Amino acid sequence: MTAELVRGQNHPLSQARLEIRVSAGTPIVAGAALGDEQGRIHGVEWVAHPGAPTLPGLEVSRQAAADHRLAVDLDAMPEAVHRVSVLLALPTGVAGPTRFGAVATPFVAVTGLDGTEVASYTITGLEAESAVVALELYRRQGAWKVRAIGQGYAGGLADLFTDQGLPQAHQLAGGINEAVAQGMARSVPAPPPRPDGDRSRQTAAPALGPDQGGPAPQGTSGPVPPPPTSPYGTQAPGTSGQPTPQPNSPYGTQPPGVPGQPPQPPPYQGGTGATDPAQPSVPTSGGPINYSHPRRQSAAPPPPPTAPPAQPGQPAQPVAGDATGWSMDERLYNQVWGMFEDLARTTAAYRSAVDFADSRMEKELDQVLSDPRSRIGGQGDAAREAAQAKHAQLVNQARAALDRDLAQLTAESEVVEPALPTAYARWDNPVWHGYRVPMEIPMALRLGDLHLPESAPLRIPMLVRLPLERGLWIDSGRGGSLDGSFTDSHDLRRLAMETALAHAARLLAVYPAGEFTVHVIDPAGSGAQTLVPLVQTGVLAAPPAVGAAGVTEVLARLTQRVDLVQMALRGGAPDSLPPGFDTSEQLLIVNDFPHGFDDRAVNQLRYLADEGPAVGVHLMMVADREEAAAYGPLLDPLWRSLMRLTPVPDDHLADPWVGHAWTYEPPLVPPGSQVLQQVLTQVAAARTKHR
Secondary structure, eight states: OOEEEOTTOEEEOOOSEEEEEEEEEEEEEEEEEEEOTTOOOOSGGGEEBTTBOEETTEEOOSSOEEEEEEEEEGGGSOTTOOEEEEEEEOOSSSSSOOSGGGSOOOEEEEEETTSOEEEEEEOOOOSSOSEEEEEEEEEETTEEEEEEEEEEETTHHHHHHHHTTOTTHHHHHHHHHHHHHHTGGGOBOOOOOOSSSOOOTTOSOSSOOGGGTOOOOTTOOSOOOOOOOOTTOOOOOOSTTOOOOOTTSSSSSSOOOOTTSOOOOOOOOTTSOSSOTTSOOOOOOOOSOOOOOGGGOOSSSOOOOOOOOOOTTSOOOOOTTOSOOSSHHHHHHHHHHHHHHHHHHHHHHHHHHHHHHHHHHHHHHHHHHHSGGGGSSHHHHHHHHHHHHHHHHHHHHHHHHHHHHHHHHHHHHHHHHHHOOTTTSOTTSGGGGGOOOOSSOOSEEEEEEEEOGGGTTOOEEEEEESSOSSEEEEEOSGGGOSSSOOOOHHHHHHHHHHHHHHHHHHHHHHSOTTSEEEEEEOTTOTTTTTTHHHHHHTOBSSSOBOHHHHHHHHHHHHHHHHHHHHHHHHTTOGGGSOTTOOOSEEEEEEEEETTTOOHHHHHHHHHHHHHTGGGTEEEEEEEOHHHHGGGGGGGHHHHHHEEEEOSSOEEEEEOTTTOOEEEEEOOOOOTTOOHHHHHHHHHHHHHHHHO
8 A cells, every 4th residue: 555645754665676756747857865874965976866877776867857767776775875865856047947836746656666656745835946855765773764855945956965965066956957958858748648547637738828837839938927736736657758678777767878978868659749759748737636646546447537628727627427447436436535635635735834834933933032132122023023924925825725726626526426326425415316226235335524624615425335344333422512512412312313323224225125134222212213214114124122131132143143154154155054044234223322231242242343344244333432431441442443423523533644633524314304214215115025
């Protein structure tokens, strides 16, 4: 699984021979510098660049290009080398952009020699910088790791090398720029959009003008306006435009040069438009959000539907199902989770920028206050105002970028939400009015909505794969209210049961007839009123179990079912189950726990939660954890094995990339709606016919 890094995050490297792939929307220079334990560069011979592309264990590109592949062999690194810094820079002295803020955001990926990604990093937040330390490979206690850096320099390579302690910084930077300028005639531009399913959104339209980030027409003069950029406006790394591997190159990435002669351009690779004069190049635009994230593409399934070409100066129009997949449901599933990832990352970029602005202002204010002379008179006030003005400027720039991305995601959500199938749709979606019992199980189920404080109006569907891998705990405790507005325990328990009912009805609705069975344990009968739709329509396997005897009977039956299926599977005889055995998926709803449960019943619940999902038995608990805490550590494993959901909005869920606290909203049926009753009636009728 690829580690998608944010600035400052590191990841261990398990391979010694690696490729570092760089993708940008314009030709850039890629190099690498070797450093000691403190990160210092001891001399120009420690830097690999287009003029000197090879070092022990390291080889870089010989020219400016939109895509690069750098070869690294960590085992071949000298013992004195403890860091390998990947450097990116915009060419100087040639026509083209002079700052990274005017081009698409660079994307860097560390891969194995087979192309499998180990870690990736989208370098966000660049504005006036013309050179950047993208990432570094560093040795720590005999093991190598990769760290996302993203440190930019407005003064270009000269400032970068100076900061890394190189005495000949300006001379080396000048030599690199001169070598690149001599080879710019063969620089490789960005490849044209590929029709194999990468979600480039067709932001690289067939005819791009200068206002869209394309090249200026011949004969024109004047500066080229910078295109709009986005934290994720990158192009996924590909193979087009790369030089042909040579057998005598130690890493198979660049042809070796001939001493005394300039490097030769690579042979023409069809489709790139890089060296064939008859094939015009089509650069990619740095438009609002480029959806070519590496985890959101695949070349195997058929290509997704494409959006109509964007008008000049306008973002591409979103299209429902604009992701890869074998079916429309799979495409929509991938698209929804792609939206989730995009929102997580653009919000992370915004928060990182705000944190940087805060720390910078704090540092400047500390410097002002540390000088006694600036505390008296107007000098201190002027410094404070200047620091606050810089802070406001940085925050406003970050917010503008976030708002631009949110607008694109909102437009996509407005297109995707009405197109979702019943398993993914909200209860107020009109698709439920045309509901029919399905013939096959969908790939996922909607358990609610997710949003972040910076984008409260934008809701991302929370989809989980089917069959469920974990049970659910619907928390009816007072801690489930985000704003504290729900303090009445009776209301919270009622809402928790309504949430459980909505989840159970949705599970029944998305499974084919007879392939999903629901059992209910309601020891005190406190959920009888909420359970009326399930009872009256007849979709339950049996009436809700009440009292201690009912609890014992249901748990014993389901525990025995798990034992029988496990024995059949382990014995290699899944067809040897007893005649009439119900092979459908089973869901047990437990209300008002721990009322009516003894230690034996609690252990059976833990057994069902741990072993049940693998054999088709799932658990849904409706309980207050504080009330259940009387069982002490006995319940901790049960609590950890279930996914906690709340009947009211609560920010208790976190994403696996940057750890945002997402606000969860349950999928409740709109007040007064009869859609749930109608759906359950159809499910019951189909079950009757199936029998």
